Amino acid sequence: xxxxxxxxxxxxxxxxxxxxxxxxxxxxxxxxxxxxxxxxxxxxxxxxxxxxxxxxxxxxxxxxxxxxxxxxxxxxxxxxxxxxxxxxxxxxxxxxxxxxxxxxxxxxxxxxxxxxxxxxxxxxxxxxxxxxxxxxxxxxxxxxxxxxxxxxxxxxxxxxxxxxxxxxxxxxxxxxxxxxxxxxxxxxxxxxxxxxxxxxxxxxxxxxxxxxxxxxxxxxxxxxxxxxxxxxxxxxxxxxxxxxxxxxxxxxxxxxxxxxxxxxxxxxxxxxxxxxxxxxxxxxxxxxxxxxxxxxxxxxxxxxxxxxxxxxxxxxxxxxxxxxxxxxxxx
Amino acid sequence: xxxxxxxxxxxxxxxxxxxxxxxxxxxxxxxxxxxxxxxxxxxxxxxxxxxxxxxxxxxxxxxxxxxxxxxxxxxxxxxxxxxxxxxxxxxxxxxxxxxxxxxxxxxxxxxxxxxxxxxxxxxxxxxxxxxxxxxxxxxxxxxxxxxxxxxxxxxxxxxxxxxxxxxxxxxxxxxxxxxxxxxxxxxxxxxxxxxxxxxxxxxxxxxxxxxxxxxxxxxxxxxxxxxxxxxxxxxxxxxxxxxxxxxxxxxxxxxxxxxxxxxxxxxxxxxxxxxxxxxxxxxxxxxxxxxxxxxxxxxxxxxxxxxxxxxxxxxxxxxxxxxxxxxxxxx
Numbered sequence: 001x002x003x004x005x006x007x008x009x010x011x012x013x014x015x016x017x018x019x020x021x022x023x024x025x026x027x028x029x030x031x032x033x034x035x036x037x038x039x040x041x042x043x044x045x046x047x048x049x050x051x052x053x054x055x056x057x058x059x060x061x062x063x064x065x066x067x068x069x070x071x072x073x074x075x076x077x078x079x080x081x082x083x084x085x086x087x088x089x090x091x092x093x094x095x096x097x098x099x100x101x102x103x104x105x106x107x108x109x110x111x112x113x114x115x116x117x118x119x120x121x122x123x124x125x126x127x128x129x130x131x132x133x134x135x136x137x138x139x140x141x142x143x144x145x146x147x148x149x150x151x152x153x154x155x156x157x158x159x160x161x162x163x164x165x166x167x168x169x170x171x172x173x174x175x176x177x178x179x180x181x182x183x184x185x186x187x188x189x190x191x192x193x194x195x196x197x198x199x200x201x202x203x204x205x206x207x208x209x210x211x212x213x214x215x216x217x218x219x220x221x222x223x224x225x226x227x228x229x230x231x232x233x234x235x236x237x238x239x240x241x242x243x244x245x246x247x248x249x250x251x252x253x254x255x256x257x258x259x260x261x262x263x264x265x266x267x268x269x270x271x272x273x274x275x276x277x278x279x280x281x282x283x284x285x286x287x288x289x290x291x292x293x294x295x296x297x298x299x300x301x302x303x304x305x306x307x308x309x310x311x312x313x314x315x316x317x318x319x320x321x322x323x324x325x326x327x328x329x330x331x
Numbered sequence: 332x333x334x335x336x337x338x339x340x341x342x343x344x345x346x347x348x349x350x351x352x353x354x355x356x357x358x359x360x361x362x363x364x365x366x367x368x369x370x371x372x373x374x375x376x377x378x379x380x381x382x383x384x385x386x387x388x389x390x391x392x393x394x395x396x397x398x399x400x401x402x403x404x405x406x407x408x409x410x411x412x413x414x415x416x417x418x419x420x421x422x423x424x425x426x427x428x429x430x431x432x433x434x435x436x437x438x439x440x441x442x443x444x445x446x447x448x449x450x451x452x453x454x455x456x457x458x459x460x461x462x463x464x465x466x467x468x469x470x471x472x473x474x475x476x477x478x479x480x481x482x483x484x485x486x487x488x489x490x491x492x493x494x495x496x497x498x499x500x501x502x503x504x505x506x507x508x509x510x511x512x513x514x515x516x517x518x519x520x521x522x523x524x525x526x527x528x529x530x531x532x533x534x535x536x537x538x539x540x541x542x543x544x545x546x547x548x549x550x551x552x553x554x555x556x557x558x559x560x561x562x563x564x565x566x567x568x569x570x571x572x573x574x575x576x577x578x579x580x581x582x583x584x585x586x587x588x589x590x591x592x593x594x595x596x597x598x599x600x601x602x603x604x605x606x607x608x609x610x611x612x613x614x615x616x617x618x619x620x621x622x623x624x625x626x627x628x629x630x631x632x633x634x635x636x637x638x639x640x641x642x643x644x645x646x647x648x649x650x651x652x653x654x655x656x657x658x659x660x661x662x
Contacts, residue, residue: 002493015430015462017442024448025456038458040423040476043374052474053460054427096385096472099346109349125356127369128481130347130385139467141472143383145371291628313334 028108032325036082036218037146047153049146051082057100057137067182070105070196072114078221079144080122080200081274085219087154087209088146090124090202096141098134117318122202134208152209154217154278159235163215163279165304166289168204170249171224172263175270180255190251197272205276213284220275223266224303225325227277229312240313241304243321268325366412366486367549369475378484380477382413388431388468399438400437401527402471403445404509409552411453411531412605416550418485418540419477421455422534429465453533483540485548489563490566493544494610496635497620499535501541501580502555503594506601511586521582529605535627536607544615551606555634556609556656557600560643571644572635574652599656611639 019026026038037049055061055075066074076093080181083090095115099108119126124144139280177195180188200219208214216231224241232238256263279298285302292301307313314323350357352430357369368380397405406425414421426446430439455475487515508526511519533552539545544632547562563569577598587594609631612617615651616633624630640642645654 012462012464014436015428017435017440017463018443019457019460022443023450023457025458026460038423038425040458042377042478044381046373048373048379048476050423050425050459050474050476052425052427052459052461052472054429054463054470054472056463056465057431058466059429059463092369092381094369094381094383094474096383097346098385098387098468105345105349108346112349112353119354126350126354127356127371128381128383129350129357130383131343131350132385132387132390133343133387134387134468134470136467137429139385139387139429139465139470139472140462141383141385141470143381143425143474145379145381185597193418271591330439 006061008160026247036085037088039086039153041150042242044151046147047150049086049088049153050143052081052141052143053078053082054139054141056139058142058216063138066196068110069114071181072116073118073197074112074303075142076115076144077198077274079142080118080124080202080319081198081221083144083146084200084202084205084215085154085276086146086148087152087205087217088148089206090144090146092127092145093119093124095126095129095142096131097129098132098139100134100136103138114151118195119270148209154209154214154220155234156216157234158230159237159279159306160281161237161306161308162282163306164282164285164302165228165239165241165306166249166280166285166300167181167220167224167275168201168300169275170247170252171220171273171275172252172267172270173249174198174274175266176252176255176261179259179261188255190249191255195272198272198329199284200274201223201276205294207292208276211280213281213287213288215279215281217276217278220273220277222271223273224277225312231277231279232310232312235306238307238310238312239304240307240315242315242318244317245301245303247301248307264323267323339660367416368419370417370484372481376480377478378481380414380417380419380479380484380567381474382410383472383474384409384413384472385472387470394469397527398517399441400445403442403447404449404528406471406473407446407449407475408452408529411455411475412529412534412550412552414457414475414477415531415533415536416485416548416607417477417479418483418536418548419479420537421453421475421477423458423476424455425452425474426457428460428461428462429470431467431469434469445510451579468642469553480539485540485545486565487547487549487562488565490568490610490614490637492546492639493613494637495613495616495633496570496572496637497553497560497609497611497616497631498551498578498606498634499532499631500604500606501578501583501597502551502604502606503583503601504580505529505603505605506597507583507586507592510590510592517584519582521580526603529603530604538626539607539609540621541643542611542619544612544619546612548607548608548609549602551608553602554600554604554648555608556643562608562610563643566637567639569638569643570635570658571638571646573646573649576632576634578632595654596656
């Protein structure tokens, strides 16, 4: 990167690499390339987990397709998902907002209502923030703190060879919902909602944090293709994924069918699902699914296993296929 | 505010009030209207202090008058100042940045260098963050965590009647520096530096945190006129300030003299000084100043005292004058 002064715009990964050169702490214990949250030990029995996410108008959302209430909800939801993916409990949020003059008082009131509603659901108070005017785009940055027992922390690097690869929730609904919104499609309300008002798996993450059989975990924000690759790379191994086992919703399959989209690609490469991807000791996988289902009313789906060979092998009914999937690319 | 649907743009205070209506936690224990940081107890002997600040292009800075290195420095400095003002020690920072395409790789590298330099000075690692592209303006949001013993926390509400009102450092240099920059003045380098590269009083704040005689403290980000009024309002009393005691730098006085500015107004109403304003038990003030000077090589200046009558009385050589000073108004 530093040899190329003709490159005008740095992409996200280049910027993270630049930060990592100055602050190794940001990419090893921090969120940059490593985990979803930074982990800071605060006492012998407790660690703090910290995550921060920024949403910018016309990059992450359009005011024409999201309501203020939905945007308030989503600003907190994306951070709750990061805390959940570490096996931690959210305790306090902080919000900075740059406010353009075009939005009304009523808009901001509904925005805060949406944020408040989700805060109440998980009893996470907003404890401070900053507010400023903006010349053009609305920008929202939320920082969320969580706590967890140090031995409950689930890192991307902790997968073990032979682990089952599991997913909580269905895949690709958010990407399909975004497609429906951007193309002005009627219906597909649950897909649109999955995109505009994602439900972070806060309780599930906390529960999985307490399971010693669960090794690595991350939330699915960039698509399984990219997020599982992160687990593979951080853990120094690879994975095999059975495409016929991907958990797909009926509505997502319908949209893909009608509009000629590849459901596997939508499921594996779409962004912003905010579901959980984890690996669990193979011998404990079945029992864990049963106990999980007793608690939450649905079971995680086993989609593959961790293997020694690097990279991800995609299988169709047990046979390797030459499909290639890449994750969501952030601007 | 909610009766007026014709108001197009909410100002900062209205937005804070709106947030406070939904989240009392954000304005009592939080930073909104109350203190510079939120305080979260984490163990019997320790509390976490958290602050967050957002800097937006053309609102807080102009790329034509600030270098990337200075902006990196300032992004962290404003938060260090908040942590210092609570009597706490900074432990970790998090940065979110929305990056417009117009800036080069080299620009970002120098920006991170400036941020890194100040991080190193106070041994505060950057532990994570978020990065995204932006369509137009550069926006930077930094969240800083600190820790302190609960009995070291200095709140704005803790002033007592009869306390001496003290200031660490000189006032108005940043406002004068901004004037010099915006009017393209030659010279006045130390004033420009005070604006572009403020030095947060991290060690001083920590030291004052350990002093039981120090009651209330805040950093001077909006000018003494506004910041002292906050201490008065939060503590349920007023103050008298002796104008002839304001600590003013020679260079600031010179600029005011040449350009016809009122030095008292510049000192009391200018923003972004990032010095410390505190109140101390009158009987301990002199001794505290002596010990402070032994440690830091300069003494805080006594500029007035806390009184029972609400509001701030401005004195000139001991006699009340009818001048009125208001603090810096944020956009």
